[in-house]
Amino acid sequence: TMDRLSELAKTKAAVIFAKSSCCMSHSIMTLFHELGANPAVYEIDRDPRGREMEGALQKLGCKPTVPAVFIGGKFVGSAKDVLAAHLKGSLKDMLIDAKAIWF
Amino acid sequence: MGSRKVKVGAENGASLISDMPSFVPAGPVSNPIGTEGNDANSSRISDYGAYDHSLGFRIEDAVDLSRNPIFSSLKSPGLNIVPDLQFGSFSKTLASEKESQLNLPSSSGVARENWGESNMADASPRADTSTDDTEDRNPQFEAGQSNTKAASDSSDRSKEKNLDQKTLRRLAQNREAARKSRLRKKAYVQQLENSRLKLTQLEQELQRARQQGIFISSASDQSHAIGGNGALAFDAEYARWLEEHNRKANELRAAVNSHAGDTELRTIVDSVTSHFDEIFRLKGVAAKADVFHILSGMWKTPAERCFMWIGGFRSSELLKLLVNQLEPWTEQQLVGIYNLQQSSQQAEEALSQGMEALQQSLAETLASGTPGPSSSTGNVANYMGQMAMAMGKLGTL
Numbered sequence: 318t319m320d321r322l323s324e325l326a327k328t329k330a331a332v333i334f335a336k337s338s339c340c341m342s343h344s345i346m347t348l349f350h351e352l353g354a355n356p357a358v359y360e361i362d363r364d365p366r367g368r369e370m371e372g373a374l375q376k377l378g379c380k381p382t383v384p385a386v387f388i389g390g391k392f393v394g395s396a397k398d399v400l401a402a403h404l405k406g407s408l409k410d411m412l413i414d415a416k417a418i419w420f
Numbered sequence: 421m422g423s424r425k426v427k428v429g430a431e432n433g434a435s436l437i438s439d440m441p442s443f444v445p446a447g448p449v450s451n452p453i454g455t456e457g458n459d460a461n462s463s464r465i466s467d468y469g470a471y472d473h474s475l476g477f478r479i480e481d482a483v484d485l486s487r488n489p490i491f492s493s494l495k496s497p498g499l500n501i502v503p504d505l506q507f508g509s510f511s512k513t514l515a516s517e518k519e520s521q522l523n524l525p526s527s528s529g530v531a532r533e534n535w536g537e538s539n540m541a542d543a544s545p546r547a548d549t550s551t552d553d554t555e556d557r558n559p560q561f562e563a564g565q566s567n568t569k570a571a572s573d574s575s576d577r578s579k580e581k582n583l584d585q586k587t588l589r590r591l592a593q594n595r596e597a598a599r600k601s602r603l604r605k606k607a608y609v610q611q612l613e614n615s616r617l618k619l620t621q622l623e624q625e626l627q628r629a630r631q632q633g634i635f636i637s638s639a640s641d642q643s644h645a646i647g648g649n650g651a652l653a654f655d656a657e658y659a660r661w662l663e664e665h666n667r668k669a670n671e672l673r674a675a676v677n678s679h680a681g682d683t684e685l686r687t688i689v690d691s692v693t694s695h696f697d698e699i700f701r702l703k704g705v706a707a708k709a710d711v712f713h714i715l716s717g718m719w720k721t722p723a724e725r726c727f728m729w730i731g732g733f734r735s736s737e738l739l740k741l742l743v744n745q746l747e748p749w750t751e752q753q754l755v756g757i758y759n760l761q762q763s764s765q766q767a768e769e770a771l772s773q774g775m776e777a778l779q780q781s782l783a784e785t786l787a788s789g790t791p792g793p794s795s796s797t798g799n800v801a802n803y804m805g806q807m808a809m810a811m812g813k814l815g816t817l
Binding site: 338343344345351396397400406 | 767769771773778809
């Protein structure tokens with residue numbers, strides 16, 4: 318399942334694993350949209366193998382497991398991490414590097 | 421005769437003790453009585469003293485003598501072989517009745533119960549043998565006496581009685597004293613235990629306080645080293661303040677309910693307001709140590725934080741305020757601040773959107789009347805989570 322996870326994470330420059338019920342996932346998605354990125358969103362609670370994926374995310378150290386953000390195939394972190402990066406300014410740079418946005 | 425038997429029986433208990441090798445002998449023959457430790461027995465012991473006078477037997481003599489009368493007295497009910505049982509029943513009746521005559525045998529019986537089986541084992545053979553010795557009672561008794569002749573004339577007997585009285589009284593007093601000292605020791609030990617518990621509690625508190633830095637002990641010593649600890653210290657202080665506050669609120673409520681006088685109400689209200697002054701002072705001190713902690717409201721409950729957000733508290737607004745306050749700014753600083761403002765605004769937007777989504781889902785679940793409790797608590801937890809996130813953001817600034 319880790320493989321599936323990384324596979325999915327590579328499908329697009331910005332990938333978000335979320336749950337339809339999670340409001341924080343929604344917040345992060347909104348943030349990305351604001352920045353102009355177009356992340357691929359996978360709702361793991363609608364995926365038949367969602368449980369396993371959640372376990373894999375947990376192993377990565379993502380707490381809470383959703384939302385989990387991958388930029389350029391690399392694991393960035395949970396909502397906390399993403400927001401912190403954004404405030405520092407590094408999120409935008411990461412997105413630009415991964416070609417998720419251009420300015 | 422009957423009474424005499426009974427009284428001798430009272431000594432039986434004591435004498436049996438003195439005979440028991442396992443027991444601390446000599447003075448504190450009140451051992452068995454003492455370990456019972458209830459008031460009824462103590463009164464019985466004092467009764468002992470009274471009876472001692474009338475008895476006039478010496479303890480050693482009582483040893484041989486007492487068994488017989490007791491057991492012969494028990495013989496009549498037909499239970500001489502098993503004296504302890506009889507004693508047991510006696511002690512029960514004793515609890516309710518104050519008949520002095522019954523007191524003594526029962527207390528000695530209770531004493532024997534306390535000693536346990538071995539004692540009984542020791543006692544019974546003697547009892548058995550003594551029952552055979554009813555004929556020898558008088559000679560034994562007389563042999564035992566050193567003071568008086570073994571005569572059955574009353575004058576001699578009364579002399580013996582007097583002498584034995586003194587001994588018996590002394591012994592009884594010893595018993596009494598020993599019992600009292602045992603009780604005192606017990607009380608002392610209990611007190612020690614309590615103090616030990618209190619000590620461990622204090623130690624724990626102290627450790628906690630130490631972790632939170634010297635903040636509490638020396639509020640004046642606001643070195644930056646305490647910075648990290650200031651947050652914890654404030655949290656603890658706040659908790660304590662909250663407790664105190666609730667207590668005062670209850671006090672006020674009670675006073676109002678009991679229609680207390682105006683002056684009393686005034687004093688309570690004044691104490692409450694001064695208590696509020698205290699929290700403001702605390703906040704001020706804590707803000708100097710760790711401003712972000714105070715601002716972000718991480719010391720509040722999640723629900724409170726949630727309302728802060730709904731109320732429109734935004735860190736970007738704070739930044740706007742600060743920019744004007746903290747002149748002059750270098751170019752670099754200005755740019756930095758501006759960027760920070762921007763990004764926080766964006767983040768805040770996103771979070772607010774999330775909040776909205778949450779509220780919507782909450783409304784939906786409530787409206788659809790699904791098993792509300794589980795999902796609503798889940799949503800509420802989400803609220804909290806989001807709020808914690810939003811507030812935590814401030815920490816990362």
